[in-house]
Amino acid sequence: MTSIADIVAEHAHREGPLLPILHDVQKAFGHVSEDAMRDIAQALNLTRAEVYGVVSFYHDFRKEAEARPILKLCRAEACKARGVDALVPIAENQSRVKLEAVYCLWRGCRCGCFCRGGRGSRTRVQLGHALDGTVGRH
Structure with a gap:
């Protein structure tokens, strides 16, 4: 270690x-x-x-460990325009992951968040898979 x-x-x-x-x-x-x-x-x-x-x-640093995986959901304007707000209730209404808002300013996002702003944006199905436990710990 x-x-x-x-x-x-x-x-x-x-x-x-x-x-x-x-x-x-x-x-x-x-x-x-x-x-x-x-x-x-x-x-x-x-x-x-x-x-x-x-x-x-810096909001990415934690002073205490989080037991659940963290799901970062982009809430920037480009993602809002593409419907990210429809994904928020799906993610909030469960207890398997901790939801965090990020604002990645879509430019070929590489931050690992669920981003709806441009090419390669993620879907409701992918969000469902993440909520089922396939999302990694941060």
């Missing part, structure tokens, strides 16, 4: 390593714990407040 120290060491040579470290910690552990923030702050010679400020500012 990857440790916080391993992740920090992997990015220590970079200019501005905090965000890449936080993303990798989030990916590895499903959240950025208080202990992780303390260790990262110490390793980067930052205050815990500085690290906490970044974690609390």
Whole structure:
């Protein structure tokens, strides 16, 4: 299993390593714990407040693990124009996944969300498969 120290060491040579470290910690552990923030702050010679400020500012970072898979549903204007609002009640009326709104500004979206804005947009059937447990953890 990857440790916080391993992740920090992997990015220590970079200019501005905090965000890449936080993303990798989030990916590895499903959240950025208080202990992780303390260790990262110490390793980067930052205050815990500085690290906490970044974690609390960006909505993709979690301070506690989410037990359910997270389904990111794009709510940007292009997706609204293509009917994403019809998918929201389907996703909200179940408890198997946690629904999160994202705004991906469709440009060949690669964020992994359910996006209705352009080429490759996902369908109600694909949303159904995701709600049945085929969606990955973030």
